[in-house]
Amino acid sequence: RKLEINTGRGRHSDSLADDGSFDTGAEFRVSSQESERAGLLTASQDPTARKFMQIRQRLLDSSLSSDLADRIIRSVDDSLSRNDRQHPGRIEEATLNKLSNMIRMVPDIAPPRGECRAVMLVGPTGSGKTSSIAKLATRYLLHEKREVSIYNLDLYRLGATEMLKVHAEIIGAPFYAPLSVEEFKKQMDEDPAEIMLIDTAGISGREGRLKDIQAFRDACPVKLDVHLTVAAGTDSRMVDRIFDTFDSFGFDKILLTKLDETDFFGAFIEHADKINRPFSFLMDGPGVPGNIMDARPDDLARMLLD
Numbered sequence: 001r002k003l004e005i006n007t008g009r010g011r012h013s014d015s016l017a018d019d020g021s022f023d024t025g026a027e028f029r030v031s032s033q034e035s036e037r038a039g040l041l042t043a044s045q046d047p048t049a050r051k052f053m054q055i056r057q058r059l060l061d062s063s064l065s066s067d068l069a070d071r072i073i074r075s076v077d078d079s080l081s082r083n084d085r086q087h088p089g090r091i092e093e094a095t096l097n098k099l100s101n102m103i104r105m106v107p108d109i110a111p112p113r114g115e116c117r118a119v120m121l122v123g124p125t126g127s128g129k130t131s132s133i134a135k136l137a138t139r140y141l142l143h144e145k146r147e148v149s150i151y152n153l154d155l156y157r158l159g160a161t162e163m164l165k166v167h168a169e170i171i172g173a174p175f176y177a178p179l180s181v182e183e184f185k186k187q188m189d190e191d192p193a194e195i196m197l198i199d200t201a202g203i204s205g206r207e208g209r210l211k212d213i214q215a216f217r218d219a220c221p222v223k224l225d226v227h228l229t230v231a232a233g234t235d236s237r238m239v240d241r242i243f244d245t246f247d248s249f250g251f252d253k254i255l256l257t258k259l260d261e262t263d264f265f266g267a268f269i270e271h272a273d274k275i276n277r278p279f280s281f282l283m284d285g286p287g288v289p290g291n292i293m294d295a296r297p298d299d300l301a302r303m304l305l306d
Helices: 046-062 066-079 088-102 127-144 160-172 181-190 206-217 236-249 266-275 297-305
Strands: 117-122 148-154 195-199 223-232 251-258 279-283
Touching: 046 066, 046 088, 046 251, 046 297, 088 127, 088 266, 088 297, 117 127, 117 206, 127 148, 127 160, 127 195, 127 251, 127 279, 148 181, 181 206, 206 236, 223 236, 236 266, 251 266, 266 297
Parallel strands: 117 195, 117 223, 148 195, 223 251, 251 279
Antiparallel strands: none
Protein backbone atom coordinates (compact mmCIF):
# COMPACT_ATOMS: atom_id res chain seq x y z
CA ARG A 1 0.00 0.00 0.00
CA LYS A 2 1.29 3.45 -0.92
CA LEU A 3 0.94 6.44 1.35
CA GLU A 4 -0.98 9.52 0.28
CA ILE A 5 0.01 12.95 1.57
CA ASN A 6 -2.44 15.79 1.87
CA THR A 7 -0.66 19.12 1.63
CA GLY A 8 -3.74 21.21 1.03
CA ARG A 9 -2.33 22.43 -2.31
CA GLY A 10 -3.69 19.92 -4.81
CA ARG A 11 -1.82 17.29 -6.78
CA HIS A 12 1.91 17.35 -7.43
CA SER A 13 4.12 15.39 -9.81
CA ASP A 14 7.60 16.07 -8.39
CA SER A 15 9.66 13.67 -6.32
CA LEU A 16 13.27 12.91 -5.52
CA ALA A 17 15.26 10.55 -7.66
CA ASP A 18 17.55 7.99 -6.02
CA ASP A 19 20.50 10.40 -6.20
CA GLY A 20 18.61 13.03 -4.20
CA SER A 21 17.80 15.28 -7.18
CA PHE A 22 14.30 16.26 -8.19
CA ASP A 23 12.59 14.00 -10.72
CA THR A 24 9.71 16.04 -12.09
CA GLY A 25 8.41 13.11 -14.10
CA ALA A 26 7.84 10.86 -11.13
CA GLU A 27 4.34 10.46 -9.81
CA PHE A 28 3.65 12.32 -6.57
CA ARG A 29 0.14 11.41 -5.54
CA VAL A 30 -1.55 13.82 -3.16
CA SER A 31 -4.96 13.46 -1.62
CA SER A 32 -7.19 16.51 -1.91
CA GLN A 33 -9.75 15.49 0.68
CA GLU A 34 -10.75 18.69 2.45
CA SER A 35 -11.67 16.80 5.60
CA GLU A 36 -8.02 15.90 6.28
CA ARG A 37 -5.75 18.42 7.97
CA ALA A 38 -2.99 19.78 5.72
CA GLY A 39 0.28 17.90 6.02
CA LEU A 40 -1.08 14.63 7.44
CA LEU A 41 -0.64 11.23 5.87
CA THR A 42 -4.06 9.94 4.94
CA ALA A 43 -3.19 6.26 5.22
CA SER A 44 -4.74 4.39 8.13
CA GLN A 45 -2.93 4.79 11.44
CA ASP A 46 -0.83 1.62 11.33
CA PRO A 47 2.83 1.58 12.49
CA THR A 48 4.09 2.29 8.97
CA ALA A 49 1.93 5.38 8.54
CA ARG A 50 2.79 6.61 12.03
CA LYS A 51 6.51 6.27 11.30
CA PHE A 52 6.20 8.29 8.10
CA MET A 53 4.18 10.92 9.96
CA GLN A 54 6.82 11.15 12.68
CA ILE A 55 9.64 11.53 10.15
CA ARG A 56 7.73 14.15 8.17
CA GLN A 57 7.10 16.17 11.33
CA ARG A 58 10.78 16.00 12.27
CA LEU A 59 11.73 17.30 8.83
CA LEU A 60 9.28 20.18 9.21
CA ASP A 61 10.57 20.89 12.72
CA SER A 62 14.10 21.20 11.32
CA SER A 63 12.88 24.00 8.98
CA LEU A 64 12.63 22.01 5.77
CA SER A 65 9.76 23.25 3.62
CA SER A 66 6.58 21.18 3.60
CA ASP A 67 6.99 20.69 -0.15
CA LEU A 68 10.44 19.12 0.18
CA ALA A 69 9.42 17.09 3.24
CA ASP A 70 6.52 15.61 1.26
CA ARG A 71 8.76 14.80 -1.68
CA ILE A 72 11.26 13.04 0.55
CA ILE A 73 8.52 11.00 2.21
CA ARG A 74 7.06 10.01 -1.15
CA SER A 75 10.46 9.11 -2.56
CA VAL A 76 11.29 6.96 0.47
CA ASP A 77 7.90 5.26 0.32
CA ASP A 78 8.33 4.47 -3.38
CA SER A 79 11.84 3.09 -2.84
CA LEU A 80 10.86 0.55 -0.17
CA SER A 81 9.56 -2.94 -0.69
CA ARG A 82 6.33 -4.01 0.97
CA ASN A 83 8.34 -5.95 3.54
CA ASP A 84 10.66 -3.01 4.31
CA ARG A 85 7.66 -0.76 4.96
CA GLN A 86 6.75 -2.95 7.90
CA HIS A 87 10.02 -2.12 9.68
CA PRO A 88 10.26 1.42 11.13
CA GLY A 89 14.04 1.16 11.33
CA ARG A 90 14.32 0.53 7.59
CA ILE A 91 12.04 3.49 6.87
CA GLU A 92 14.29 5.75 8.94
CA GLU A 93 17.44 4.36 7.35
CA ALA A 94 16.05 4.98 3.85
CA THR A 95 15.15 8.55 4.85
CA LEU A 96 18.67 9.15 6.15
CA ASN A 97 20.08 7.88 2.86
CA LYS A 98 17.86 10.27 0.89
CA LEU A 99 18.93 13.20 3.03
CA SER A 100 22.61 12.21 2.83
CA ASN A 101 22.38 12.16 -0.97
CA MET A 102 21.20 15.79 -0.87
CA ILE A 103 24.17 16.97 1.21
CA ARG A 104 27.65 17.59 -0.17
CA MET A 105 30.61 18.40 2.06
CA VAL A 106 34.18 19.43 1.23
CA PRO A 107 35.72 19.97 4.69
CA ASP A 108 39.20 21.07 3.66
CA ILE A 109 40.78 24.31 2.46
CA ALA A 110 44.41 23.24 2.15
CA PRO A 111 45.97 23.36 -1.33
CA PRO A 112 48.40 20.69 -2.54
CA ARG A 113 51.87 21.08 -1.06
CA GLY A 114 53.85 23.73 -2.85
CA GLU A 115 50.76 25.71 -3.88
CA CYS A 116 48.85 28.52 -2.19
CA ARG A 117 45.20 29.38 -1.79
CA ALA A 118 43.23 32.30 -0.40
CA VAL A 119 40.03 31.62 1.53
CA MET A 120 37.62 34.53 1.95
CA LEU A 121 34.72 34.34 4.40
CA VAL A 122 31.72 36.53 3.55
CA GLY A 123 28.33 36.72 5.18
CA PRO A 124 25.83 38.67 7.26
CA THR A 125 26.84 40.62 10.34
CA GLY A 126 27.17 38.31 13.34
CA SER A 127 27.42 35.09 11.35
CA GLY A 128 30.69 34.04 13.00
CA LYS A 129 33.24 34.89 10.30
CA THR A 130 35.94 36.25 12.61
CA SER A 131 35.83 33.37 15.09
CA SER A 132 35.79 30.89 12.19
CA ILE A 133 38.94 32.50 10.76
CA ALA A 134 40.62 32.09 14.17
CA LYS A 135 39.60 28.43 14.39
CA LEU A 136 40.75 27.60 10.87
CA ALA A 137 44.05 29.42 11.34
CA THR A 138 44.75 27.46 14.51
CA ARG A 139 43.83 24.12 12.97
CA TYR A 140 45.90 24.49 9.83
CA LEU A 141 48.91 26.23 11.38
CA LEU A 142 49.30 24.25 14.60
CA HIS A 143 47.70 20.90 13.79
CA GLU A 144 48.12 20.52 10.03
CA LYS A 145 51.54 22.26 10.06
CA ARG A 146 50.71 24.47 7.07
CA GLU A 147 51.94 28.02 6.51
CA VAL A 148 48.99 30.30 7.32
CA SER A 149 48.47 34.06 7.21
CA ILE A 150 45.47 36.14 8.29
CA TYR A 151 43.99 39.17 6.54
CA ASN A 152 41.36 41.46 7.96
CA LEU A 153 39.30 43.57 5.53
CA ASP A 154 36.69 44.63 8.10
CA LEU A 155 37.38 48.34 8.40
CA TYR A 156 34.11 48.92 10.28
CA ARG A 157 34.74 46.85 13.43
CA LEU A 158 37.97 47.74 15.19
CA GLY A 159 37.28 45.03 17.74
CA ALA A 160 37.38 42.34 15.07
CA THR A 161 40.71 43.63 13.78
CA GLU A 162 42.21 43.64 17.27
CA MET A 163 40.85 40.17 18.05
CA LEU A 164 42.40 38.64 14.95
CA LYS A 165 45.66 40.50 15.45
CA VAL A 166 46.01 39.19 19.00
CA HIS A 167 45.11 35.66 17.92
CA ALA A 168 47.62 35.78 15.06
CA GLU A 169 50.34 36.83 17.51
CA ILE A 170 49.45 33.98 19.87
CA ILE A 171 49.69 31.27 17.20
CA GLY A 172 52.54 32.92 15.29
CA ALA A 173 50.72 33.74 12.06
CA PRO A 174 51.47 36.83 9.95
CA PHE A 175 48.65 39.38 10.17
CA TYR A 176 47.66 41.98 7.59
CA ALA A 177 45.05 44.73 7.70
CA PRO A 178 45.30 46.47 4.31
CA LEU A 179 43.56 49.82 3.97
CA SER A 180 43.31 49.74 0.19
CA VAL A 181 42.92 47.27 -2.65
CA GLU A 182 46.40 48.15 -3.90
CA GLU A 183 47.95 47.45 -0.49
CA PHE A 184 46.03 44.16 -0.27
CA LYS A 185 47.30 42.97 -3.66
CA LYS A 186 50.89 43.93 -2.82
CA GLN A 187 50.78 42.10 0.51
CA MET A 188 49.37 38.96 -1.07
CA ASP A 189 51.92 39.04 -3.88
CA GLU A 190 54.69 39.02 -1.28
CA ASP A 191 53.01 36.57 1.13
CA PRO A 192 54.75 33.14 1.22
CA ALA A 193 51.87 31.44 3.09
CA GLU A 194 50.13 28.36 1.71
CA ILE A 195 46.74 29.36 3.15
CA MET A 196 45.68 33.00 3.32
CA LEU A 197 42.56 33.44 5.45
CA ILE A 198 40.57 36.61 4.74
CA ASP A 199 37.98 38.07 7.11
CA THR A 200 35.49 40.60 5.71
CA ALA A 201 32.92 43.09 6.97
CA GLY A 202 29.44 41.82 7.73
CA ILE A 203 26.83 42.54 5.08
CA SER A 204 23.32 43.48 6.18
CA GLY A 205 21.79 44.72 2.96
CA ARG A 206 24.32 47.51 2.45
CA GLU A 207 25.29 47.44 -1.21
CA GLY A 208 28.30 49.71 -0.66
CA ARG A 209 30.03 47.26 1.65
CA LEU A 210 29.46 44.40 -0.78
CA LYS A 211 31.02 46.39 -3.61
CA ASP A 212 34.03 47.14 -1.40
CA ILE A 213 34.54 43.43 -0.75
CA GLN A 214 34.09 42.66 -4.45
CA ALA A 215 36.94 45.05 -5.25
CA PHE A 216 39.28 43.16 -2.90
CA ARG A 217 38.07 39.82 -4.24
CA ASP A 218 38.69 40.84 -7.84
CA ALA A 219 42.21 42.04 -6.96
CA CYS A 220 43.24 38.78 -5.27
CA PRO A 221 46.30 37.52 -7.19
CA VAL A 222 46.07 33.87 -6.09
CA LYS A 223 43.46 31.13 -6.36
CA LEU A 224 40.53 32.19 -4.19
CA ASP A 225 37.71 30.21 -2.55
CA VAL A 226 34.77 32.22 -1.21
CA HIS A 227 32.81 30.68 1.66
CA LEU A 228 29.38 32.08 2.52
CA THR A 229 29.34 32.02 6.32
CA VAL A 230 25.90 31.75 7.92
CA ALA A 231 24.64 31.03 11.43
CA ALA A 232 22.54 27.87 11.61
CA GLY A 233 19.96 29.60 13.79
CA THR A 234 19.15 32.28 11.21
CA ASP A 235 15.41 32.81 10.82
CA SER A 236 14.31 30.61 7.92
CA ARG A 237 12.45 33.61 6.48
CA MET A 238 15.80 35.37 6.07
CA VAL A 239 17.57 32.51 4.33
CA ASP A 240 16.23 33.38 0.86
CA ARG A 241 17.36 36.98 1.26
CA ILE A 242 20.86 35.99 2.37
CA PHE A 243 21.38 33.61 -0.53
CA ASP A 244 19.97 36.11 -3.02
CA THR A 245 22.31 38.83 -1.74
CA PHE A 246 25.44 36.74 -2.00
CA ASP A 247 24.47 34.89 -5.16
CA SER A 248 25.27 38.05 -7.12
CA PHE A 249 28.61 38.30 -5.29
CA GLY A 250 29.46 34.69 -6.02
CA PHE A 251 30.55 32.03 -3.53
CA ASP A 252 31.93 28.51 -3.77
CA LYS A 253 31.00 26.84 -0.49
CA ILE A 254 28.83 27.30 2.60
CA LEU A 255 30.30 27.44 6.10
CA LEU A 256 27.61 26.82 8.72
CA THR A 257 28.23 28.19 12.23
CA LYS A 258 26.58 28.08 15.66
CA LEU A 259 25.08 24.62 15.23
CA ASP A 260 25.15 24.32 19.02
CA GLU A 261 22.51 27.05 19.28
CA THR A 262 19.73 25.51 17.20
CA ASP A 263 18.12 22.37 15.84
CA PHE A 264 16.37 24.23 13.02
CA PHE A 265 18.84 24.43 10.14
CA GLY A 266 17.01 22.42 7.48
CA ALA A 267 16.44 25.52 5.34
CA PHE A 268 20.19 25.72 4.68
CA ILE A 269 20.30 22.07 3.61
CA GLU A 270 17.45 22.75 1.23
CA HIS A 271 19.04 25.88 -0.25
CA ALA A 272 22.47 24.27 -0.62
CA ASP A 273 20.88 21.43 -2.56
CA LYS A 274 18.85 23.84 -4.69
CA ILE A 275 21.89 25.90 -5.77
CA ASN A 276 24.28 22.93 -5.85
CA ARG A 277 26.82 24.25 -3.33
CA PRO A 278 28.73 22.05 -0.86
CA PHE A 279 29.30 22.77 2.80
CA SER A 280 32.90 23.33 3.84
CA PHE A 281 32.93 23.38 7.64
CA LEU A 282 30.39 23.10 10.44
CA MET A 283 31.08 25.07 13.63
CA ASP A 284 29.27 24.04 16.80
CA GLY A 285 30.59 26.45 19.42
CA PRO A 286 32.78 29.48 20.15
CA GLY A 287 35.84 27.56 21.29
CA VAL A 288 39.20 28.13 19.60
CA PRO A 289 40.74 25.92 18.29
CA GLY A 290 37.91 23.47 18.94
CA ASN A 291 34.30 23.31 17.87
CA ILE A 292 35.02 22.50 14.22
CA MET A 293 32.89 19.47 13.48
CA ASP A 294 34.43 16.69 11.41
CA ALA A 295 31.00 15.83 10.08
CA ARG A 296 29.95 13.76 7.09
CA PRO A 297 26.72 14.05 5.10
CA ASP A 298 25.12 11.21 7.06
CA ASP A 299 25.98 12.96 10.33
CA LEU A 300 24.23 16.12 9.18
CA ALA A 301 21.27 14.08 7.93
CA ARG A 302 20.97 12.40 11.31
CA MET A 303 21.03 15.79 13.05
CA LEU A 304 18.01 16.78 10.97
CA LEU A 305 16.05 13.73 12.11
CA ASP A 306 17.16 13.60 15.76
